[in-house]
Amino acid sequence: MCNENSSQLGTILTAFAVGAIAGAGLALLYAPQSGKETRDLLAKRARDLKDKVGEKVDDAKEMLAEKKAMIAAAFEAGKQAINEKKAKDSNPA
Secondary structure, rough: OOHHHHHHHHHHHHHHHHHHHHHHHHHHHOOOOHHHHHHHHHHHHHHHHHHHHHHHHHHHHHHHHHHHHHHHHHHHHHHHHHHHHHHEEEEEE
């Protein structure tokens, strides 16, 4: 399940990046501003994109850390249950 979420996140980030690049290309073709203004605008949008991607990466890292913690807790609960069962079987009441 975690692998599926990671795959979906990768697909979303890729689509986002491709859309941003296509948008930047169209902005260059149809820009009514001067070259310097266009470069400044593209630089600002690139910074915004970098920030958004950074946020998404941070969100993905947080989600993966939460999933890792849940799996570790489930694993520990399973180990504890096995140990309790072994103890119960070795000391019948």
